[in-house]
Amino acid sequence: MPKLWNETIDAHRAAVREAILDTTAKLVAQGGLRSVTMSQIAEQTGIGRATLYKYFSDVEAVLLAWHERQVTAHLQQLAGIGDQSGTAVERLQAVLEAYAGIARQPHGGELAALLHQGEHVSHAERHLHGMLQHLLAQAAEAGDLRSDVPPAELAQYCLHALTAAAALTSQTAVTRLVTVTLDGLRPVP
Numbered sequence: 001m002p003k004l005w006n007e008t009i010d011a012h013r014a015a016v017r018e019a020i021l022d023t024t025a026k027l028v029a030q031g032g033l034r035s036v037t038m039s040q041i042a043e044q045t046g047i048g049r050a051t052l053y054k055y056f057s058d059v060e061a062v063l064l065a066w067h068e069r070q071v072t073a074h075l076q077q078l079a080g081i082g083d084q085s086g087t088a089v090e091r092l093q094a095v096l097e098a099y100a101g102i103a104r105q106p107h108g109g110e111l112a113a114l115l116h117q118g119e120h121v122s123h124a125e126r127h128l129h130g131m132l133q134h135l136l137a138q139a140a141e142a143g144d145l146r147s148d149v150p151p152a153e154l155a156q157y158c159l160h161a162l163t164a165a166a167a168l169t170s171q172t173a174v175t176r177l178v179t180v181t182l183d184g185l186r187p188v189p
Contacts, residue, residue, distance in 0.1 A: 017055055017065075019045050024066040033063060068120040074102050075124045082131050088138035089145065093182060095135065096158060099128070100165035100174045129155050136185070145185045154185060 023045040027036045038059050042052040056062045082095045132155035139145040146154070161181045165174050 013055075016045075016047065016051070020047075020052065020055060020062065021066045021069055024062050025070075028063075028066070036063065038062070071120055071124045075127055078102075078128060079131060082135060087144065088135050088142060089182075092132070092135040092139055092145075093178065095132065096162060096178050096181060097175070099159075100162045100178055101171075103162055103165040104168055104174055125159070129159065132158055139185075143187065146187045148188060157181075157184065 020041060023041055024036060027040055027044065036059055038049060038052055038056075041059070041062060042049045045052070052062075056065065078095050078098055081098050082091050084091060084094065086094075129152075133151045136145060136151040136154045136158075140147040140151060158181055161184070162177065165177055168174050168177065
């Protein structure tokens with residue numbers, strides 16, 4: 001087959017897959033994770049169920065692919081924030097605020113817990129931990145944050161502290177949580 005034909009088929013397949021995941025995102029937003037069915041996905045994507053089954057074996061596979069895409073987007077968002085200009089502490093604060101905002105989003109119970117057990121989540125957590133560790137090391141070198149605790153441990157502290165954002169009911173409370181977390185990182189007098 002000519003290369004152009006392969007690229008066209010690959011582009012078509014990628015576009016159909018993205019359309020399926022976009023539809024899944026809309027359905028999850030409308031009714032939650034448990035409400036999504038293969039029939040709904042196929043109908044609202046504008047494809048037949050047989051076509052949908054060529055891409056995904058069942059609704060759990062679709063939800064897992066959608067979740068992987070979500071996690072990747074969150075990680076890219078956090079990396080972009082961490083790469084912006086400013087001091088290491090300013091960038092760290094911005095990343096922590098964004099992470100707390102992500103943690104605060106509703107995740108949908110038992111099915112969400114199952115989706116969060118995937119390797120894609122472990123990979124993202126390791127990447128985020130490394131990103132925070134790097135920012136913490138830079139801020140410690142500048143004398144803006146404590147240097148008596150290894151940056152790897154401080155990154156763990158930040159991640160665990162900010163999981164509390166999931167239970168918070170306002171952005172003001174999230175901001176306070178980030179402030180308290182950052183206060184724990186300040187140099188010891």
